[in-house]
Amino acid sequence: MSLVIVGSLAFDTIETPRERRERIVGGSGTYCALAASFFTKPKVVGVVGRDFPRRTIDLLKSRKIDLSGLQIKPGKTFHWEGRYGSDPNQRTTIKTDLNVFQDFKPELPPSYRDADILFLANIDPDLAGPVFGQLRKRPALVALDTIRFWIDTKPEALFRTLAGVDIFFANDEEVKLLGEDINLIKAGRRLLRLGPRIIIVKKGEHGALVFTKDFVFGTLAHPCEDVVDPTGAGDCFAGGFLGSLDRAGRRGPAEIRKATVFGSVIASFAIEDFGIDRFKTLTRREIDKRYRDFKRLVAF
Ligand code: AMP
Numbered sequence: 001m002s003l004v005i006v007g008s009l010a011f012d013t014i015e016t017p018r019e020r021r022e023r024i025v026g027g028s029g030t031y032c033a034l035a036a037s038f039f040t041k042p043k044v045v046g047v048v049g050r051d052f053p054r055r056t057i058d059l060l061k062s063r064k065i066d067l068s069g070l071q072i073k074p075g076k077t078f079h080w081e082g083r084y085g086s087d088p089n090q091r092t093t094i095k096t097d098l099n100v101f102q103d104f105k106p107e108l109p110p111s112y113r114d115a116d117i118l119f120l121a122n123i124d125p126d127l128a129g130p131v132f133g134q135l136r137k138r139p140a141l142v143a144l145d146t147i148r149f150w151i152d153t154k155p156e157a158l159f160r161t162l163a164g165v166d167i168f169f170a171n172d173e174e175v176k177l178l179g180e181d182i183n184l185i186k187a188g189r190r191l192l193r194l195g196p197r198i199i200i201v202k203k204g205e206h207g208a209l210v211f212t213k214d215f216v217f218g219t220l221a222h223p224c225e226d227v228v229d230p231t232g233a234g235d236c237f238a239g240g241f242l243g244s245l246d247r248a249g250r251r252g253p254a255e256i257r258k259a260t261v262f263g264s265v266i267a268s269f270a271i272e273d274f275g276i277d278r279f280k281t282l283t284r285r286e287i288d289k290r291y292r293d294f295k296r297l298v299a300f
Contacts, residue, residue, distance in 0.1 A: 003119065004112050008122055009056075009078070012231060035270065036239035043069060043112050045131070048100065126157045164195060166197050168195075170201060175199065207220040222293075241259040241263035244258060
């Protein structure tokens, strides 16, 4: 089993109604790999500047995340700034400084080229082709997540990439925008016709909805009393989902349902603290306990 994640490793500046944090570590690849590391040994492809903290690299390595595909370049690490209002599901991007991410050319070490699952996590959609070109075989699953920035700046490239993926993760707003319908179900079905076999709609504190041609599955989000920082919830959801599928080996409807709940559970931990801080103490035991609580919550 192997899961390769191509994504951003970043500094994020986050403003919530309660607090502002400058240049804390984030990034789609960082969050996703940390989340997946509770199920499998993810392999990361990405780029950082020389300013990226050594202690974060050490944390990722301590979680057995393979960083041989991480490039460290002269220059500054990607920086994103976002602000949340009183509704944690709504955020505004204030600034995106691509920095070393601007000229990022993903390089897959030989040990990554037989990936079973490939995840393109919020990267420039133009990078998908060069990544596919380095693989020895088509992975059993190719998954894609995107962010408003790429929908606005590179829609054609995004649609091209979408045509070649199996799973597409998106939030409500992105599904409606790309599926060109204000009705989520219709927009989701339209996206299914564009390529992916599975569309996973992340609905923040309202959970997630999985659409396939054969079945629809919905789950709640773990009820969280204190959302400290919602950043990375989507990436952690994807990391938990794909990590769980990678570990299961099988990818039938039962495994997909279970993976959706693990995705939800991991995301619910990530938002309990700023940035990646919650991952410094999180244990598999806590994850399994919340998974069991979740099962009780939805059983009837
Ligand atoms: P999420 O909250 O799961 O949607 O992901 C937020 C993460 O995505 C943050 O940690 C950002 O660093 C990262 N991010 C934001 N914009 C971009 C972008 N244009 N490309 C890659 N990563 C991004």
